[in-house]
Amino acid sequence: MSRHRSRTIGDRSLAPETLMMGYGYDPALSEGSIKAPIFQTSTFVFRSAEDGKRFFEVAYGLREKDPEEALGLIYSRINNPNLEILEDRLAVWDGADKALVFSSGMAAISTTILALSRPNDVVVYTAPAYGGTEYLFDRILPRMGVTTVSVADVIPPRTNFTPISLAEEPGAALADVIENAAYLAKRKGGRLAAVYVETPANPTNKLIDLEATSAAIKALEQAEAPALLVDNTFLGPLWQNPLQHGADLVLYSLTKYVGGHSDLIAGACMGRADLMARVAEMRTICGTITDPHTAWLLMRSLETLHIRMERSQSNAMELVRRLRGHPKILEVLDAGGAESSPAQQAIFARQCTGAGSTFSLRLKGGEAEAFRMLNALQLFKLAVSLGGTESLVSHPSSTTHSDYSPEAKIQCGIGDNLVRLSVGIENVDDLYADLVQALEAI
Template identity: 85%
Template sequence: MSKHRSRTLGERTLAPETLMMGFGYDPTLSEGSIKAPIFQTSTFVFKSAEDGKRFFEVAYGLRQKEPEEALGLIYSRINNPNLEILEDRLAVWDAADKALVFSSGMAAISTTMMALSRPGDVIVYTAPAYGGTEYLFDRILPRMGVRTVSVADCDGGEALAAAIRSASAEAAANGGRLAAVYVETPANPTNQLIDLQAAAACIRDLGLAEPPLLVVDNTFLGPLWQKPLQHGADLVLYSLTKYVGGHSDLIAGACLGRADLMARVGEMRTICGTITDPHTAWLLMRSLETLHIRMERSQANARTLVSRLRGHPKIEAVLDAGGAEASASQQALFARQCSGAGSTFSLRLKGGEAEAFRMLNALQLFKLAVSLGGTESLVSHPSSTTHSDYSPEAKARCGIGDNLVRLSVGIENADDLYADLERALAAV
């Protein structure tokens, strides 16, 4: 399929939000439709037997793709026009060689980590992390012979660097390797930031012929407010369900990065069948057109709420990325690594679970639900929901107390949202 892939207008380089309106799509190939239709098909017709052979040679890695050769359409478990257009547009935001879309954020994470690791390997990961990610690393990967090392106190970077060096040495001594360093930044739900440049430098300093890959979950800030690939990451992951999808009506995930690494991830996706469907891809293309508008508005609302809630008599702390209550090192890191704090932050209430539940049950505009990044404002209690599989010791180590409440701020009127929070806090 011929595509429109120009990123310039004369001498001018076009912004991502402009490219979202047509990049990767040629209307003349679809009866002039201004939007790409949904290619709801399982299989695609080859023009010739020779084409079929060529397509499969590339798809199954039997030969290297020619420089200007596109992967021909074969079967929607491998590729699909909607997926290809979507992946082209996603890659624009992070300036990545290639993007791949999956059926969920966890499908993206698990497929990627299986593609990068083998029995005998070690993976170092930062905590806290999303509960599903923690479950994968703590319970699933060890069953497959992959040892995992969790690092919780990452402020300043010394603990993570020490864990990387120790895990690499131990893996080598046992005939294995440190396969990856997995970072979620900002962390869910505490908004702790990890220094990506420092982590990448530590990996380089190992001096290994096959260095571990730095893999970053960038879901919390999304492609607007943080660019991990620019700070030394090898791969970046998203739950597209969140800000990119943005309407609480789909489930999807993505992995982006260098072409050679993405080929490894793509092979695993093809065989595991973790690709997303054409309709979901079409919905995501719709969402990308308003991504910057939605994220800018929700961030502005969150800033208003954070400023009003900070110092509230019922609140012990407001946890926003690089915020006024963060350490000096976290604030300095935020200034270097992020262009915005996003719209998801947490509150530590004075009290415990009872006080948190009274607040949650009193809210009316904030919807009590897991997930984040939608147009509507959501609120959740991580300790009893998304992070309930953490042990009591792990919760304490990661700062996930029973008094922690996480807010995902939407695009409603900020004054209305604050009035809802004020009423709810009065019930605590």
């Protein structure tokens, strides 16, 4: 299928927000429809038996695809026009060789890790991370013979608990863990398969230095270098581009900012062509691809992504400014913010172009005080997830990170007094009024 793929007008490179309106789609192929229709079909008709043979040879890796050859449409578990257009557009934002879309963020993470690891391998990951990610690494992968090693480094300056610190800054601790994990893998007869980083961390907004992490990986004496994987859900794709800082693959919960309307579940992986080929193979066999209707909704959302993320961030930063120093708040946790360490601020300056619109508050008190505040909110909706047009609030310790042990919560800085805010696009003065009256309930 021939599709519109031009990213330039003359010698001018077009911006991602411009390309979202038509890149990867030719209206002439769909009766002139200005928007791509939903290709709600399970299978596709081959023009000839020879076409069918050629398509399957490429799909199943029996031969290399010619440079200008498109993967022919076969079956919607393998490919579909809606997904192909969406994946082309997603790859634009991060400058990736290839993007793949999945039925959820966890499907993207799980499929990618399965594609890259095998028994006796070791995977390093940073903590805290999204609860589902932690569960996969901590409980599922070890059953499959993959050893997982977590690294956490949290030094909160004002909390009601005593943290355990691995190092003064996360980059130093992570470099040591990477070296030790590679040695462990060699002793087990495997490899260090991947280093998985979530930055900013959920829900503390702790940043990991990607360039330092990439350098630590490159310093290893290992025949096949481990892949650096980055969950970019909190800031991407507008405010952080991990591929520019040494990452090999970038992962997203598209449910969040990219979907942006709290009406779909999806995920994505994108990055280096050779690694993406392995991920694509695993997705085909595991069947973790998303559906055409969800892909169509995501294409709709991409057209307004930059506007929504800009407005949400503007609202969030104004709320952060007003809430700092509030008598009921111990600390405001925003990425690279004024209350973070100089090293964290330096990472932010090198790596990020914005702090996004999700931040956390450490309140004076504990769970009882946090619950009183949460129950008093009127505009902020009490729900997990983030990145939608509406403002949400959650209590990580009792919900998304409830399966953490007490020791892990302490080490990762997730106290009972922590609440996480995902700021939407409402009027910022209204949102501030809601937070102020709720804080009075503490």
